[in-house]
Amino acid sequence: MNIYTDVAELDILIADLRKAANELDRALDEGARDVAKGGNRLAVASARRTAGTHGKRYPRAFSVERLGLGDYVYGPDAAMPQGDMSFETGSRNQPPHLDIALSRDYVADQLPRKVIDALQRVLW
Amino acid sequence: MSGERAHAAAWKAAIAATWAPGASWPVLDYDEGERLKAKSLLPVQYVLITVTQRFGSPVYMSGGRARQGWRLTTLAVAPTTDSARWLREHVEQLRDKPLAALSSSALRFESENPIEPDGDRQSGITVWTYAAPV
Numbered sequence: 001m002n003i004y005t006d007v008a009e010l011d012i013l014i015a016d017l018r019k020a021a022n023e024l025d026r027a028l029d030e031g032a033r034d035v036a037k038g039g040n041r042l043a044v045a046s047a048r049r050t051a052g053t054h055g056k057r058y059p060r061a062f063s064v065e066r067l068g069l070g071d072y073v074y075g076p077d078a079a080m081p082q083g084d085m086s087f088e089t090g091s092r093n094q095p096p097h098l099d100i101a102l103s104r105d106y107v108a109d110q111l112p113r114k115v116i117d118a119l120q121r122v123l124w
Numbered sequence: 125m126s127g128e129r130a131h132a133a134a135w136k137a138a139i140a141a142t143w144a145p146g147a148s149w150p151v152l153d154y155d156e157g158e159r160l161k162a163k164s165l166l167p168v169q170y171v172l173i174t175v176t177q178r179f180g181s182p183v184y185m186s187g188g189r190a191r192q193g194w195r196l197t198t199l200a201v202a203p204t205t206d207s208a209r210w211l212r213e214h215v216e217q218l219r220d221k222p223l224a225a226l227s228s229s230a231l232r233f234e235s236e237n238p239i240e241p242d243g244d245r246q247s248g249i250t251v252w253t254y255a256a257p258v
């Protein structure tokens with residue numbers, strides 16, 4: 001079998017793959033951001049339910065922060081009012097609320113799906 | 125065995141069985157601790173637990189469920205950081221091992237807090253996950 005390749009077409013393929021590499025970074029970053037935002041929303045909803053009158057500022061302390069490419073963190077910001085209080089893990093006088101652990105149960109499985117989505121968007 | 129009461133009882137027994145022979149530090153629910161505190165009968169050191177079901181267990185196409193995910197928290201409470209570590213070390217013996225009484229999967233570590241001052245004691249929580257038949 002012979003394969004005839006026009007060099008100009010090969011150049012186009014190389015350019016496409018280069019572009020895909022850049023686009024993949026962005027697509028994966030967006031996927032990770034969506035998961036973190038979704039997780040944060042769930043954690044806030046749970047915190048609103050569990051914090052009670054004692055921790056009424058706690059749900060508002062939650063935020064999503066980008067640490068780097070595809071690297072996001074969410075949860076209560078210690079600099080915000082009540083953000084550094086130990087609702088998540090409780091104390092010996094108060095059982096743990098586990099708002100973040102609960103949200104993670106929901107969103108952790110979404111990340112692999114987002115990676116597949118990103119690959120499909122860029123390569124197909 | 126299934127149901128939250130059965131799970132809590134099984135873990136209490138399993139954790140209490142990890143102490144060295146002769147030691148009998150109680151493993152309590154949070155409200156049990158509160159009640160003992162009100163009566164000034166709170167022991168020197170103890171472990172507080174919670175057991176809850178988790179979302180995200182695999183579901184059959186028919187809608188049924190073979191296994192249910194669970195989350196166990198163990199809070200080691202002791203007068204000093206060192207003795208809290210001692211408690212934690214003993215609970216740690218259950219790590220990555222199934223609990224026969226529940227026919228459960230291995231107990232997986234999820235997260236942990238450093239041992240910190242907590243009222244007049246020191247305490248640190250460890251969060252675990254496992255799965256058990258429904």
